[in-house]
Amino acid sequence: MLYREAGQYKTSYVADMAVFPLKQDRVGILILLLVAVVGIPLTGDEFLINAIMIPFLVFALAAIGLNLLTGYTGLLSLGTGAFMGVGAYSCYKLTTIFPGVNILIWVITSGFFSAAIGALFGLPSLRIKGFYLAVATLAAQFFLQWCFVRIPWLFNYNTSGAIEVPLRTLFGIPVTGATATATTRYFVVLTIVVAMTWAASNLVRGRIGRMWMAVRDMDIAAELMGIRLLQTKLLAFAVSSFYCGVAGALMVFLWYGGAEADVFDINQSFFILFMVIIGGLGSVMGSFLGAAVIFILPIILRLVPPKFGIPLFPATVEHLTFMIVGTLIIMFLIVEPNGLARLWQIGKQKLRVWPFPY
Amino acid sequence: MTVVSTNDSEVDQTLLSVEDVSLSFGGVKAITNVSLAIAKGEICSIIGPNGAGKTSMLNVINGFYQPQRGCITYKGRARAKMRPYEAASSGIARTFQNVALFKGMTALDNILTGRTLAMRRGLFWQLLRFGPALAEEVAHRRFAEEIIDFLQIQHIRKFPVGRLPYGLQKRVELGRALAIEPDLLLLDEPMAGMNLEEKEDMSRFILDVNEQYGITIALIEHDMGVVMDISDHVIVLDHGIKIADGTPEQVKSDQAVIDAYLGAARKPARIVPGATTEAEERDQFSAQTRRAVPVDGVV
Amino acid sequence: MDPLYKIFIDPFIQMGAAPDLLVQTLWEGLVVGVLYALIALGFVLIFKASGVFNFAQGIMVVFAALTLVGLDDLLRSWGVESTSVAAFAALGLTTLVMLALAVAVERLVLRPLVNQPNIILFMATFGLTYFLIGLGEFIFGGEPKVMITQDLYLPRGAFDIKMFGGFVSLQKIDIAAALIASILVIALGLFFQRTRIGRALRAVADSHKAALSVGISLEQIWVIVWFAAGIVAIAAGIMWGARSQVGFDLQIIALKALPVLILGGLTSIPGAIVGGLIVGVGEKLGEFYWGPLLGSGIESWLAYVIALGFLLIRPEGLFGELNIERI
Numbered sequence A: 001m002l003y004r005e006a007g008q009y010k011t012s013y014v015a016d017m018a019v020f021p022l023k024q025d026r027v028g029i030l031i032l033l034l035v036a037v038v039g040i041p042l043t044g045d046e047f048l049i050n051a052i053m054i055p056f057l058v059f060a061l062a063a064i065g066l067n068l069l070t071g072y073t074g075l076l077s078l079g080t081g082a083f084m085g086v087g088a089y090s091c092y093k094l095t096t097i098f099p100g101v102n103i104l105i106w107v108i109t110s111g112f113f114s115a116a117i118g119a120l121f122g123l124p125s126l127r128i129k130g131f132y133l134a135v136a137t138l139a140a141q142f143f144l145q146w147c148f149v150r151i152p153w154l155f156n157y158n159t160s161g162a163i164e165v166p167l168r169t170l171f172g173i174p175v176t177g178a179t180a181t182a183t184t185r186y187f188v189v190l191t192i193v194v195a196m197t198w199a200a201s202n203l204v205r206g207r208i209g210r211m212w213m214a215v216r217d218m219d220i221a222a223e224l225m226g227i228r229l230l231q232t233k234l235l236a237f238a239v240s241s242f243y244c245g246v247a248g249a250l251m252v253f254l255w256y257g258g259a260e261a262d263v264f265d266i267n268q269s270f271f272i273l274f275m276v277i278i279g280g281l282g283s284v285m286g287s288f289l290g291a292a293v294i295f296i297l298p299i300i301l302r303l304v305p306p307k308f309g310i311p312l313f314p315a316t317v318e319h320l321t322f323m324i325v326g327t328l329i330i331m332f333l334i335v336e337p338n339g340l341a342r343l344w345q346i347g348k349q350k351l352r353v354w355p356f357p358y
Numbered sequence B: 001m002t003v004v005s006t007n008d009s010e011v012d013q014t015l016l017s018v019e020d021v022s023l024s025f026g027g028v029k030a031i032t033n034v035s036l037a038i039a040k041g042e043i044c045s046i047i048g049p050n051g052a053g054k055t056s057m058l059n060v061i062n063g064f065y066q067p068q069r070g071c072i073t074y075k076g077r078a079r080a081k082m083r084p085y086e087a088a089s090s091g092i093a094r095t096f097q098n099v100a101l102f103k104g105m106t107a108l109d110n111i112l113t114g115r116t117l118a119m120r121r122g123l124f125w126q127l128l129r130f131g132p133a134l135a136e137e138v139a140h141r142r143f144a145e146e147i148i149d150f151l152q153i154q155h156i157r158k159f160p161v162g163r164l165p166y167g168l169q170k171r172v173e174l175g176r177a178l179a180i181e182p183d184l185l186l187l188d189e190p191m192a193g194m195n196l197e198e199k200e201d202m203s204r205f206i207l208d209v210n211e212q213y214g215i216t217i218a219l220i221e222h223d224m225g226v227v228m229d230i231s232d233h234v235i236v237l238d239h240g241i242k243i244a245d246g247t248p249e250q251v252k253s254d255q256a257v258i259d260a261y262l263g264a265a266r267k268p269a270r271i272v273p274g275a276t277t278e279a280e281e282r283d284q285f286s287a288q289t290r291r292a293v294p295v296d297g298v299v
Numbered sequence C: 001m002d003p004l005y006k007i008f009i010d011p012f013i014q015m016g017a018a019p020d021l022l023v024q025t026l027w028e029g030l031v032v033g034v035l036y037a038l039i040a041l042g043f044v045l046i047f048k049a050s051g052v053f054n055f056a057q058g059i060m061v062v063f064a065a066l067t068l069v070g071l072d073d074l075l076r077s078w079g080v081e082s083t084s085v086a087a088f089a090a091l092g093l094t095t096l097v098m099l100a101l102a103v104a105v106e107r108l109v110l111r112p113l114v115n116q117p118n119i120i121l122f123m124a125t126f127g128l129t130y131f132l133i134g135l136g137e138f139i140f141g142g143e144p145k146v147m148i149t150q151d152l153y154l155p156r157g158a159f160d161i162k163m164f165g166g167f168v169s170l171q172k173i174d175i176a177a178a179l180i181a182s183i184l185v186i187a188l189g190l191f192f193q194r195t196r197i198g199r200a201l202r203a204v205a206d207s208h209k210a211a212l213s214v215g216i217s218l219e220q221i222w223v224i225v226w227f228a229a230g231i232v233a234i235a236a237g238i239m240w241g242a243r244s245q246v247g248f249d250l251q252i253i254a255l256k257a258l259p260v261l262i263l264g265g266l267t268s269i270p271g272a273i274v275g276g277l278i279v280g281v282g283e284k285l286g287e288f289y290w291g292p293l294l295g296s297g298i299e300s301w302l303a304y305v306i307a308l309g310f311l312l313i314r315p316e317g318l319f320g321e322l323n324i325e326r327i
Helices: A023-043 A046-072 A080-097 A103-126 A129-151 A182-205 A207-217 A219-224 A229-256 A264-281 A286-308 A314-335 A340-355 B008-013 B054-062 B084-089 B107-113 B121-130 B134-153 B166-179 B196-213 B224-232 B248-251 B255-260 B277-288 C002-017 C019-050 C059-076 C083-113 C118-140 C174-196 C196-206 C208-213 C218-243 C249-254 C256-266 C269-294 C299-313
Strands: A166-172 A173-176 B015-023 B026-038 B043-047 B069-074 B077-079 B092-095 B183-187 B216-220 B233-238 B242-244 C159-165 C166-171
Touching: A046 A080, A046 A264, A046 A286, A046 C299, A080 A103, A080 A129, A080 A264, A103 A129, A103 A182, A103 A229, A103 B242, A103 B248, A103 C299, A129 A264, A129 B077, A129 C118, A166 A340, A173 A182, A173 A219, A173 A340, A182 A207, A182 A229, A182 A286, A182 B166, A182 C269, A207 A219, A207 B092, A219 B054, A219 B084, A229 A340, A264 A286, A264 A314, A264 C118, A286 A340, A286 B248, A286 C159, A314 C083, A314 C118, A340 C019, B008 B121, B015 B054, B015 B216, B026 B054, B026 B069, B026 B216, B026 B233, B043 B054, B043 B224, B043 C002, B054 B084, B054 B183, B054 C208, B069 C002, B077 C159, B084 B092, B092 B166, B107 B134, B107 B166, B107 C002, B121 B134, B134 B166, B134 B196, B166 B196, B166 C196, B196 B216, B196 B224, B216 C019, B216 C218, B224 B248, B224 B255, B233 B248, B233 B255, B233 C118, B242 B248, B242 B255, B248 C299, C002 C019, C002 C269, C019 C059, C019 C166, C019 C196, C019 C218, C059 C083, C059 C118, C059 C218, C059 C249, C083 C118, C083 C218, C159 C174, C166 C174, C166 C299, C174 C196, C174 C218, C174 C299, C196 C208, C196 C218, C208 C218, C208 C269, C218 C249, C256 C299
Parallel strands: B043 B216, B043 B233, B092 B183, B183 B216
Antiparallel strands: A166 A173, B015 B026, B015 B069, B069 B077, B233 B242, C159 C166
16 A cells, blocks of 8 residues: 555656656655664764674675675675775775875775776686686685785784774864774765665666676577677676775774784675675665674674573674574575565565555 | 679678588587578578587577588678677677576566667766766667567566566567667577467567568578468578578478488388388378478468 | 796705605695595585585584584593493494484475575585584584594504605504595495496486486485485594594685585596595695795695686596586
């Protein structure tokens, strides 16, 4: 009843191709943006913003990146953690070499470094596919992680091997470093993530998105449409790594405040992949849903059982998280391989005809 | 460059000519020394028993298989090898025996992928979408809608193609091929698995495509009625060798063709249980298969 | 000039200068290679028979080892006097546990995913991996344990052989590992080629639908093959645990089996062995002679880069079958 589209006629192709063709959807996204921009900061809850919202947005961005590569183009990648690391370390080097330049510029630029490395490791995709390509991305993961540890120039010869984020400001307000407030950092992250999500959504609805999906579905037929396979796959690697690189830079500079190489290990790669699988392969919105589930889960496990009188050790929380996530992955692959996004779509369908069954 | 030839008009009219092509996979000889020519604007059918090399022939024209010998002349340019990308950009489009649609996309999106070559706007504009990329998208959407109207698939344009019935999938595949704006359309068994009504529809589309848009068509087909009805030119392959080439009437009455289909030179397999004499067997076998090849033009 | 010398000339000079070290390094490489091969064997079994690439094979190795040690502890704490009785009883019980795991995986993961594309099954094994990691840590705790080598009558100590002016030390446990691995390989090879079940396994690997249509019970086959992989995992776990500790970092090492499979071919048992040996030797030689040039720890990625190179030249591996796509 609420979700009827009766009376909403689309009179142009532009209207038909819009992201949110229905008025109800547009209202919904507007409310969501309002909550994000106004509502959350107003609550002022440091924990909510710092430990939940900022990382959620950062991981959602990384998940979008991986989704573009694995969900839309069908190239399974296990190197996401490493590409995030490339973004983080390049941002660190850039800002320590040129401290006067605006940090946001360096955050975005570090994405380009990540894109270049991603495209390089994507070259094998010309000759290998599927599981073999996944192993090639593992090569990238282990090699780059080794680089983060063994190339001291990357972490400015710091004896501990870790990088620490220096103070940077934007319009005079500190955005990185110890003095930056959670709210400031939240706004910066929110802006970047919203802008890049919008760009990704544009990309997948247009020519390039269709090229990627064609390569995923049947690359032989795609060649026949004049789609050049290598260029398309490399572009997917590059754009995907760009998103992961920016996410990595945001993670280190606007969330953690510092990093060691093992933040970008293979577990990170798997967790982003799990976000994509649960959220929905081939869906930008799904990346957000998946990030929410995987990220919020351990937090719920930490906070809720004590309220019921069952205290859990932090180690147990981690073990339980692994077990639940593993089970969820299997469950989703059995029940709905297209993830939460598809479940959401089905839900909306049911809403459209509610209270009728069909 | 002037081509001096007594058959000046004929040479100009040939869109595709395949000369002395041989293709083999290891020990299997798929095609042996086949030469054929397809004229501009004609509907040419390639027929033959199973395993004759018909699909391999299309794959060679397309660039999927590289022949060991021979060369392909398309639009006046001779080349030993064709690549799929070149084929697409020089106007060769193709449909497949087992529908090769992009199952994860809607019918409309599938047709729009056919417009990929015509779309120019690069990464930057695509990221922005508003402005030139959107305008381009609308223009090509308009073009795709024309094709959708032509094939009468408006009602399923937003359906994911994986869920469509087989006949409609084949139509969408035809639409995707048309979206490339080809000069040569290769159809691999477009009528396979269709009932009479669907075959009539598809035949009508093929004829319209040929007449309205002037597209040359090469098709592989097993239904003899359709082949004899709509083709201008028929080529018959058997075991990788060309055994006949001409108009439908010429091919129909060609002894080599009849032999290939009816196997008169070989002893037929015992497929009719209960038949007592060899002669009876042969008669019954001939009667069954002769129905596939109309003798006096009546379908 | 100098870097070229360092990369292409110097390491070989070093090899020649101390041949006993070279032999020792080669031996170490072969030993590690045998262990990689054992793990890869488990992968090949499951892939050959179900087309599933079982990413969880590594964690199964760890899990098997942990279960063995844990059960042994448990039995002893229940008062079983003789250490070897406890050890072998634990071994028997661990085998039952792996059987139960095979049944559970077949029922809960494989059966619902019949006929899905292989990449979906591959991703399901990611989920299985993380589930088993969580479960293992939950039950056994995260600290490394010691393998009950002596109680299983596995030899300790080493042979020291005088060679080339120095001497080479060959651990007895490594020789035992090589022997056990060879026996397993021969047994499995015979099983696949000669028995009725082996043929059914190969049929299932080719096509689920076709196998079902000739009456092969997919469920039985899958339980058998995952159980076999479980046995191999126990063997690998014991051998590996005997050389170092039993801990969860072994799971990452087990990932090295992937380059082994690429080198050897996913469907070939001899390929797993040859691939394992090549990777093991290549890694050890690379680390020892070229490692100092680049900084230590190149073992973590060298195998993958070697495999990557192989993929570009010969994607199906040394002994594997080439997949031909038809239109």
